[in-house]
Amino acid sequence: MHKRLVNHCTIELSLIPDGPILIKSGKEGADPTKPDMEFVETYHQDGRTIYLPGSSLKGAIRAHAERIVRSIGSDSKPTNPNLLWANDPLNDNYDYLKDRKDKQKKLSPPEIHLHSSFTDRLFGNTSIASRLRIEDAYPTDRTQLKLEERNGVAIDRVFGSVAVGPFNYQVCTGGEFKTKIHLKNFTLAQLGLIGLVLRDLNDGWFGLGFTKSRGLGTVRVQYEQAIVQYPACVLNSENQISLLGHSNLSWNHTTLLGVGAFLEESERDRYGFPKDDRLDTPVSAEAMPLGFGVQLTWHGNTVTDLFERSVKAWKKVVMSGATS
């Protein structure tokens, strides 16, 4: 459901290398002083710098989100479309998104959403756009970056000498990369899952980039802030969040709202969004600039509070799958 925008969340975070990391550029540059395997580089703020591409981040986040869903949900399509499952996007032929009688014809957009897996609804597939957008992570201060060269050899198991190598690669061991994750029209369970994935990234349960199995890729996640916006809402005279044009829809000013809360029952059911997708928070809403829209802001470490709450919504989805 991308035809209108009901809620939007921006999570600003920093990724801090906890040990060496390397996102390999794939190509060997012409600079002979550089190692064989180089970090990806781009121009940013009037200078050349290494960075973490959004695609590398999204891939890692998506893969881990799928891993979580498959572990506690299902890895194949269940008969009930509301149950938790994740597909294998690389080997899925998406037959279930085509008309049963005419395979050339796609289902209607709400049906595509309904029949797509939980992770596809969040990260997108060839039929629906992603709800999640992540920016490239650029260093906050280029001068703080620490780049090193590392060497590796494979030791011959029989002779004890060098079997392969030496090969050398560039790693970043210090600095801070800032990025933003945007989620639009999200359900609270989706936000909860992202929270769990970022928690695991911080705990070292998965890494980023090259050579994850031998020391590279672990990062610490530091939250700057999270903003949840309801662009079609205003704060009314009773300090309640109310949906423009729907005088009967209003919520307390400290309510965290998922996409399902904004929709009429018929539309919500067509897409398969959860009912009553809302939670109370300690953060109170304030008006967005220009007088339209309402936003809730979590600063610094209180972002974990947002995730802690939304994981409760996620738990509800998991548990409903367990009981049926």
Next chain:
Amino acid sequence: MSSNPPPPKPSRPNLANSSPRRRNNSEQALPAKPYELIPFPKQPPCLKRPAGHDKYLPDRLHGTLFLTLTVQTALHVSTGVVVMGSDIGNNRIPLIKTMVQNPDQKLTIQGSSLKGCVRSVYEAVTRSCICKTKAKKLQIPDKYSECTPEPKKGRLDVCPACQIFGALNWQGLIEFQDAVCQSTGFATGFMPSLYRPRPDQRRAYFRQGKVAGRKFYYHTIRAIDRGQNQGIPVQTAAKEYIFTTALHFKNLTAEELGTLFIVLGQDPQYPIALKVGGGKPIGMGTMTVQVTAIDCIKGQNLRDRYVAYQSPDSTQLTGDVLQQLMQQHIQTAHASAFVEKPQLDALLEVLRYPTDREPPTGMY
């Protein structure tokens, strides 16, 4: 700063030009080698489909091992870079081979060095392929050549070591991190010039035209420091330096984890130590391992971890409970015949620590 300079070439008996008869004589005249070749198991590698990464399987183990590594004989894991002594704060040394140091100037053992060391022992005690060697194809025992899974063609069966440490085209289940020294600072040691293995002249590497086994160096009571004139100063971690690291794993079976504990020297019946980094022939690189804690989840605990944001702390085990868990997994590994006993026994004789073996003197 210069990279990989040619080592100084001292004079050495030129075996290459000697007749076969003389070569045998000179080989006999030399002292015993500081290594052994551990023969391969009688049966070929048992190939199986690896568990993969797509999900945490409910009946398998996932988590983190927290390790403390104690240096027993001087340790040098080379960066491959030689610098002037003044670059690392020692003006009296003209040139020195460096170790990796983290941004806090603490000595670091690269995750790759640890992984290689642990993997090679794991390969030796299970029915696993010879994954890295320059030996010719015909010299490799039947079915022991490197696993080459091709996921796109549906060919995924690999040997026990490749299942958990990974193979080309297939990611492993264990992730090593850099081991970081607890204290700042370093020692300077000396590495005499060491020589290439010369498999063309030393017949012991082969038996009936096939490679005889996997090479492992003995532990010794100390490393020789100044036995030779020719060599180069090296940055080292001296005895009693302590490194800590964490080892993350997923989808391991009990016997795989048990075998890993055996390899890390946690089985009282098989007190073995790791041999890490450079200077193995002269006694360097002995490290003992202590597993300080384990964060291990399975089944319902896994579900609990993924329905709450604050992960329950109770999954971390230490002390006696940890020891019991390790011994239980070790017993499972022994009972399941996953570990090849003859190979483990042979390896124990080489990697046993403590030891009373003296380092080799002179040219071996």
